[in-house]
Amino acid sequence: MNLETGLQALNEKKSACQTDSPARERITALFDEGTFVEMDAFAADAGVITGYGKIEGAMVYAFSQDVQAMGGAINAAHAEKIAKIYALAAKNGVPVAGIYDSNGAKISDGQKVMAAFTKIIASITALSGVVPQIAVAAGSCVGSCAMLAAAADILIVAEDATVYLSSPDGNTSGKDAAECGAADIVCEDALSAVLKARELLSVLPLNNLSMAPVCDGDMAYTYDSSADLKKTAKDVCDEGTFVELKAGYTSAVTGIGSIGGVGVGVVAACGTLGVEGSEKIARFVRFCDCFNLPVVTFVDTEGFCKKNPKKAVVADAAATLAKAYASATSPLIALFAGKAVGTAFAVFSTSNYKIAWPTATISALDPAAAVEFFWHDRLKGAENTEATRKALEEEYASKEASAFAAAGASLVEEVIDPAATKTSLIAALDMLASKRAVGLPKKHIN
Secondary structure, rough: OOOOOOOOHHHHHHHOOOOHHHHHHHHHHOOOOOEEEOOOOOOOHHEEEEEEEEEEEEEEEEEOOOOOHHHHHHHHHHHHHHHHHHHHHHOOOOOEEEEEEEEEOOOOHHHHHHHHHHHHHHHHHHHOOOOOOOEEEEEEEOHHHHHHHHOOOEEEOHHHHHEOOOOOOOOEEEHHHHOOOOOOOEEEEEEHHHHHHHHHHHOOOOOOOOOEEEEEOOOOOOOOOOHHHHHHHHHHHOOOOOOEEOOOOOOOOEEEEEEEEEEEEEEEEEEOOOOOOOOOHHHHHHHHOOOOOOOOEEEEEEEEEEOOOOOOHHHHHHHHEEEEEOOOOOOOOOOOEEEEOOHHHHHHHHOOEEEEOOOEEEOOOOOHHHHHHHHHHHHOOOOOOHHHHHHHHHHHHHHEHHHHHHHOOOOEEEEHHHHHHHHHHHHHHHHOOOOOOOOOOOOOOO
C-alpha cells in the first residue's frame, strides 16, 4: 500500500470511528479547545472513548463511556482501554477523569467480564492518593460502574443520572445520591457535570508530590456578625473560588477554594457532629492530605451527638475524625469562632496553628456542666436559682472558658478581631507553606 492509499484509508477509518455522540461531546468539553487526543480510536467497539488533553494548560487523562455503543457495557476491550489510561496516569503523575454512562457489565461474557472489572478497580485503587480522580455520573451509572465511580475522590452527578449498585427498590437519581452522601456535587445536566469536573481539576494539584496550586487571589473580606459560620467559611475564600462538596449532607461544610490565592480545603464544623458529619469531615481531610492541600477548619460545635442510642458508634466516628486530623501531614489551621468544648476541642486541637475569635468558648467542660461541677456551692441559697445559674455560666464562659484563657494556656496561638480573619489566615498559610512532617514507619493508620 502506497502512502496516498494509506492516508486515504486512515482518513476513512478515522471518520468511521469518530462519529458524533454524547460521550465524545462530553470528553471534548472537558479539555481546553483543540487539545484532546483520542487513544485506541480504532477499538471503537469497546463502548468507551479514551484519551488525554489539557485543562488550563495541565495534562489530564480521561475516559467517557459511550452508552450508544453496546450500551457502554464493560467487557475485556472496554476494561483494557480504561486500564491503559490509568497506567499512563501512574507513570506520569497526571489526574484522571472518568465519565460514566453505561448499563453495566456485559454479563454474557461470563468470567471474562469479572476479570475486566477486577482490572479496572485494581487500577483505580492503585492510583488512589497518588493523583486526583474525578468521576462524573452523566447518565446510567449502575451495577459495577456505580462502585467504580464511587471509588473516585470526587463524584459529580447529573440530576437525571441513574445511580445504583444492585436492583433498586427506591429512588436512584443523582439528587438522591447526593442526599445520602454518596455524591459530592449535583449538576443540572451531564454537560454541566463535566464542566464542573473541569473546574475542580483546574484547581487541584497534579499529584501527591505537587504542592497546593497558587492562583491570583484577593484580600477582600467583610465580616458579617449576623452570618452563620457556614457562610463565613465560604466568604473568606477568594471570590468565586469556593466549590462545596456534599452540600446539604449533614451540618458540616466541606469544600475546595483559595484564600489569598492559595488552594485550600475548607471545613466548617457546626452544631452537633453526629456519625455522618464526623465521617464526612474525616474523609475530606484525608483527601486534602493526600494532595498536600492545606485545611482551614472553622469551629463552632457543641461536640458529638449525645442522644444517639448507639453511643459507641458516635465514639468510633469521633475517633475516626480525630485520627484524620492528627495523622495529616499537610498544613492544618483551626479557627475557633464559637463553642469548642471537651472532645470537640481535642479533635481539632492537633491543627498546626490555632486562632480564636474573642467570642470563642474553649473548655474541658461545657459552662453549664462546669458550674454544676465546680461552682455548685455558689448556687446554694440563691433566691432565683435559674437566674443565678445563668449568670454563673456566663461568668465561667467569659473567664475560665474564654479565648483569652485558652491563649494564656497556649491552647491557641492567636486571638483576633473577626474582621481580620482573612488576613490572619493568609499569614498562617504563608508561615506553614514549607511544613515538613516525618512520622513513624508504617503503611497507614487504621
